[in-house]
Amino acid sequence: MSSHLLEIRNLSVRFQSGSHQLTAVDGVDLTIDKGETLGIVGESGCGKTVLATSLLGLLPSSARVATHRLQFSGIDLSNVPSGGWRSIRGRRIGMVFQDPTTALNPLRTIGSQLAESIAIHDRSATSREIRKRIIDLLESVGIAGASGRLSDYPHQWSGGMRQRALIAMAISNSPDLLIADEPTTALDVTIQAQVLELLRSIQRERELAMIFISHSLGVVNSIADRISVMYAGRIVESGPCSEVLTTPSHPYTRALIDCFPEIGRSRGSLVAIDGQPPRHIGKIDGCRFRDRCNVGRDRLDCVSHDPVLKRAAGDRSVACHAVVI
Amino acid sequence: MNPIIAAGSTVVTLQDVRVSYRSRAEPILRGVTLTLSAGETLGVVGESGCGKTTLLRTILGLIPTDSGVVEVLGGDPPGLKDGSPASRAAIQLVHQDPFASLNPRMTIRQILQAPLRINGYEHSASRVRELLDMVGLSHSVLENLPAQLSGGQRQRIAIARALSIKPKVLLLDEPVSALDVSVQAQVINLINDLQGSQGFSCIFVSHDLAVVAQVANRIAVMYLGQVVEIGDTDSVLTEPAHPYSMALAASVPSLRQEPRGESWRGLAVGEPPSEMMTSGCTFRSRCWVATSRCDVETPRLVERTSSRQVACHHPQGR
Numbered sequence: 066m067s068s069h070l071l072e073i074r075n076l077s078v079r080f081q082s083g084s085h086q087l088t089a090v091d092g093v094d095l096t097i098d099k100g101e102t103l104g105i106v107g108e109s110g111c112g113k114t115v116l117a118t119s120l121l122g123l124l125p126s127s128a129r130v131a132t133h134r135l136q137f138s139g140i141d142l143s144n145v146p147s148g149g150w151r152s153i154r155g156r157r158i159g160m161v162f163q164d165p166t167t168a169l170n171p172l173r174t175i176g177s178q179l180a181e182s183i184a185i186h187d188r189s190a191t192s193r194e195i196r197k198r199i200i201d202l203l204e205s206v207g208i209a210g211a212s213g214r215l216s217d218y219p220h221q222w223s224g225g226m227r228q229r230a231l232i233a234m235a236i237s238n239s240p241d242l243l244i245a246d247e248p249t250t251a252l253d254v255t256i257q258a259q260v261l262e263l264l265r266s267i268q269r270e271r272e273l274a275m276i277f278i279s280h281s282l283g284v285v286n287s288i289a290d291r292i293s294v295m296y297a298g299r300i301v302e303s304g305p306c307s308e309v310l311t312t313p314s315h316p317y318t319r320a321l322i323d324c325f326p327e328i329g330r331s332r333g334s335l336v337a338i339d340g341q342p343p344r345h346i347g348k349i350d351g352c353r354f355r356d357r358c359n360v361g362r363d364r365l366d367c368v369s370h371d372p373v374l375k376r377a378a379g380d381r382s383v384a385c386h387a388v389v390i
Numbered sequence: 391m392n393p394i395i396a397a398g399s400t401v402v403t404l405q406d407v408r409v410s411y412r413s414r415a416e417p418i419l420r421g422v423t424l425t426l427s428a429g430e431t432l433g434v435v436g437e438s439g440c441g442k443t444t445l446l447r448t449i450l451g452l453i454p455t456d457s458g459v460v461e462v463l464g465g466d467p468p469g470l471k472d473g474s475p476a477s478r479a480a481i482q483l484v485h486q487d488p489f490a491s492l493n494p495r496m497t498i499r500q501i502l503q504a505p506l507r508i509n510g511y512e513h514s515a516s517r518v519r520e521l522l523d524m525v526g527l528s529h530s531v532l533e534n535l536p537a538q539l540s541g542g543q544r545q546r547i548a549i550a551r552a553l554s555i556k557p558k559v560l561l562l563d564e565p566v567s568a569l570d571v572s573v574q575a576q577v578i579n580l581i582n583d584l585q586g587s588q589g590f591s592c593i594f595v596s597h598d599l600a601v602v603a604q605v606a607n608r609i610a611v612m613y614l615g616q617v618v619e620i621g622d623t624d625s626v627l628t629e630p631a632h633p634y635s636m637a638l639a640a641s642v643p644s645l646r647q648e649p650r651g652e653s654w655r656g657l658a659v660g661e662p663p664s665e666m667m668t669s670g671c672t673f674r675s676r677c678w679v680a681t682s683r684c685d686v687e688t689p690r691l692v693e694r695t696s697s698r699q700v701a702c703h704h705p706q707g708r
Contacts, residue, residue, distance in 0.1 A: 108570040223661050253437035253597065255658040255676075258641035280571060283643025307647050324575035326600040328627050328642055333582050335604055337575035341540045357572075 069096040070241060070274050071120070074134035078115050080127050089115040089128075091298035094374060097242070100272040104289025104306060106282055106321075108342050112298040113278045117244050120276075121160060122150040138241055156186045159235035163247040165227035169219040175230050176215030179203075179237065186238045202233040206263055225256035229263065236267060243268070246278045261287055282325050286310055291380075294318050297343050297353040300374055304381030314383040316360045352386065361387045401559055401591045402426035402449055407458035409441075409448055416666035417456065418444045420615035423691055426559070431585060431592040433606025433623065435599050435638065439662070441615040442595045446561045449593070450483060463558060479509050482552035486564035488544035492536040498522075499532045502551055509555045521550040525580060542573035546580065553584065560585075562594045566601060578604050600642050603627055611635045614662060614672040617691060621698030631694055631705040633677050634658065671703065679704045 078090040090112040097103045107113045118124050120137070122145055135143040140153065154160075162168045170178060179199045183190060190198075196215070203211035206229040219227055228248060235243055245264065249257040265288055268275050279285050285292055286306060293303040294317065302315040313319040323336035340357045351368040352361060361367035366386045374384040383390070403425050410417035418441045426432050436442050447453045448460060451467030460467050468478040485491035492501055502521050506513035519529050525546040536544055545565060552560060562581065566574040582605055585592055596602045602609055603623055610620040611634065619632040630636045637658030658676045666672070671689050674680040683703050691701040 108572060223664070225661055254599070254641040255437065255637050256661060257643075258658075281643055282571075283645055286645050286647075287643055310645050311647060321571065322645060324572055325645055326575070326578070326598070326604050327644055327646075328600050328603055328639055330600075330604070332604055332606075332623065333579065335575040335578055337579050338572040339576075341542055341573055342570065344540070 068098075069136075070099050070138055071095075071097045072134055072136045074132065076116070076119065076130070076132040076135060078112070078119050078124065079129045079131075080125075081129060082127065088298050090119065092373075093295075093298075093300050095293055095300065095303070097274050097276065099241070099274055100268075101291065102268055102275040102277055102289045104285030104292045105276060105278045105295060106280065106285045106292060107295030108280060110297075110342060110344060111295040113295050114246055116295075117160075117246050117276065117278055120244065121154050121158060123154075151185070155182060155235075155240075156238045157241055159238070159240035159243045161228070161231050161235045161243065161245040161248045164251050165224050165231055166219075166251070168231055169227060171219055174216050174218055175222065176217075179215075179230070179234055182234045183237050198237070199233075202237055203230065206230070206233045206267075207259070208233075223256075224252055225260065228252060228260055232260075232263065232267070236271065236273075239271070241274060243273050243275045244278070245275060247280065248277075249284060250279070250281075257284070264288060282310065282321055283327065294321070297349075299353065299384060301354065301385065302381075302383045303374070304377075304379070308379065308381065314377065314381065314388045315354075315385050316358045316387070317354050320357070320359075361385070399428050400425050401428050401463055402593070403459065403461040404445075404449070405459040407448060407460055408456040409444055409453060410456055411453075418615055419448065419455075420672075421458070422612075422615070422617055424610050424617055424620060426591050426593060428558075428591050429589055430607045431594055431605050433602030433609045434593060434595045434612060435597065435602045435609060436612035437597055437638075437662070439614075440612040442597075442612060443563055445612070446483065446563055446593065446595060449559075449561065450481060475509060479505075479555045480557055481559040481561065482555070482557040483561045483563065484545070484548050484552050484565050487568050488541055488548050489536075489568070491548050492544055494536055497533050497535060498539075498547055501536070501547060502554060505551060505555050511555060521554050524553070524584070525550040526576075540573070541569050542576055545569060545577050549577075549580065549584070553588065553590070556588075558590060560590045560592045562592065564596055565594070567596065567598065574601070581605055598642070599627070599638055611638065614666070616672065616701065617699075618673065618701045619699070620691070621695075621700075625695075625698055629707045631698065631700045631707050632673075632702045633679055633704075633706060634673050636706060637676075671701075679706070 073093060073095045076090060076093045080087045093116060105113050119130055120142060132143050176199060180195050183195050183198060200211045208229055249260050252260060277288055289306045292306040292309050293300045296317050302309060302318045313322055320338045324338055326335060338357050349371060352372050355361055355367045364386060372384045372386050374382050375390055376382050377390045404422050407419055407422045408417050409419040434442055448455060449462060449467060451469035463480055468481060499518055502518045503513045522529055527543060527546050566577050569577060594602060594605050606623050609623050609626045610617045613634045619626060619635045627639060630639050660676050663675050670686050671684040674684040689701045689703050691699045694700045694705060
């Protein structure tokens with residue numbers, strides 16, 4: 066038995082479109098323990114959202130999932146019987162999506178949408194109990210005067226308030242794992258800071274395990290205990306967040322740090338990464354970052370062999386031929 | 391090259407400019423005052439709805455003002471109908487979304503040739519290739535459609551198009567916010583390089599203070615239609631005087647490991663008010679130093695040091 070809350074070994078997700086096969090996630094390993102926040106960082110198209118949706122059984126039917134192990138709290142997520150997801154999704158695993166505008170139904174009140182998410186998983190709850198739980202939940206996520214706002218429609222709430230409502234919905238059934246996919250990307254920075262603070266305090270109070278997905282190293286740094294950096298469907302580096310960001314091993318992690326705009330960096334000191342991430346990942350020989358890499362571009366093994374994620378000291382791992390472990 | 395404007399002279403001036411849209415009860419710009427000097431980059435930073443884009447539209451003369459003075463290169467804004475082609479060519483805009491700002495049916499060659507031809511410049515293929523060189527793109531994209539290019543490549547095309555007719559003022563509206571982080575830095579560096587080599591003046595609008603800090607000589611912080619603080623980039627970032635500037639700086643995600651500005655964090659309480667305040671300071675509902683004076687008296691933008699103006703009754707720091 067694994068002791069991790071979630072253990073993923075060699076997960077791949079491919080999409081069949083006509084005669085083409087596109088790889089979104091390619092051999093990903095990761096684990097997450099109770100009470101831990103894992104930040105997954107990567108650019109658009111690197112597979113981070115597909116990775117998250119594969120944990121919720123929300124992939125489209127064209128997706129082909131292959132894995133050695135996809136174990137969540139004793140449940141094999143790679144083989145959930147039809148109808149089985151209902152007792153997992155929203156109950157054991159909560160999800161917060163990126164865009165608070167489209168994640169709520171515009172034609173139904175906030176209160177009724179929250180009530181539904183509770184009633185579906187707790188058939189015995191009376192409407193009075195549900196109402197009380199909703200008010201408590203909304204107040205715990207910082208909505209003042211919640212009892213008077215249950216009959217509001219989503220458009221009457223600001224983006225920040227809607228995201229708070231969605232966080233309330235995601236934790237309404239006390240899940241063990243919360244997946245947050247770019248939950249603050251659509252928000253203004255001062256509101257983003259508030260929502261990050263809220264997620265941090267909820268995670269701590271409830272000892273939640275959280276997977277926090279973002280394109281921003283800075284946002285991940287402010288919330289995650291551990292970080293996994295994804296590039297073109299692969300995790301290229303993992304480890305404790307503070308260590309990876311201060312002493313990055315993989316050239317891509319290093320490059321992401323060098324091009325991260327931050328207050329206090331002198332003007333014009335950003336080091337850009339040449340080129341752009343591959344748009345479609347087909348069959349790849351060698352390292353998928355090598356075209357943009359300033360370390361391994363000319364190394365023979367980088368051209369011929371795709372590096373695998375190797376364990377290094379101190380709970381760190383890295384997938385790079387040029388890094389000596 | 392450019393007809394040189396004396397360095398330090400003012401190319402854009404806004405004096406107490408008010409703008410409203412018919413669809414909204416409250417004005418969107420509520421007395422904006424700022425200047426852009428020749429050869430400098432002014433960063434304008436603020437959150438959604440603060441009037442950043444409206445500010446650019448006002449400078450371009452695309453919308454009428456309710457009151458106040460807008461002066462561009464010593465005259466009226468170029469305008470849509472009455473401006474001369476030359477005055478319109480002197481000020482150019484790069485939009486936020488490079489997926490929407492390029493005509494999907496035109497090739498890159500056609501996109502880059504159009505402004506040259508219309509403004510009577512040489513529009514040969516070799517001139518177009520020079521433009522591609524200028525923004526670091528391969529000549530092989532000439533006959534491509536925008537859809538065949540990545541977001542970063544498209545934004546380079548948009549910049550090349552804007553600079554092709556040698557404007558004196560370049561307006562950039564969130565030019566990197568639609569781009570991936572690794573590509574963002576390429577475009578930021580390109581804008582800095584081009585500004586150094588071509589010497590145009592530049593207004594760079596962004597919601598991201600850290601991005602603005604990478605390009606701007608001076609920064610204007612906007613909140614709900616007003617400039618609340620304006621000054622040299624370094625001094626505004628290291629010693630923000632307006633509480634909103636402090637909150638903004640503290641909210642920017644950082645890679646640093648030590649808790650940074652913990653005393654500032656989260657100090658901007660709540661959200662912008664849903665209804666516009668008619669008197670007093672508009673930031674007071676989120677401010678932690680507001681007093682009864684802030685309820686009644688609207689703070690004016692006043693000089694705090696020689697290089698800094700602040701609109702606050704209780705400016706922070708020295």
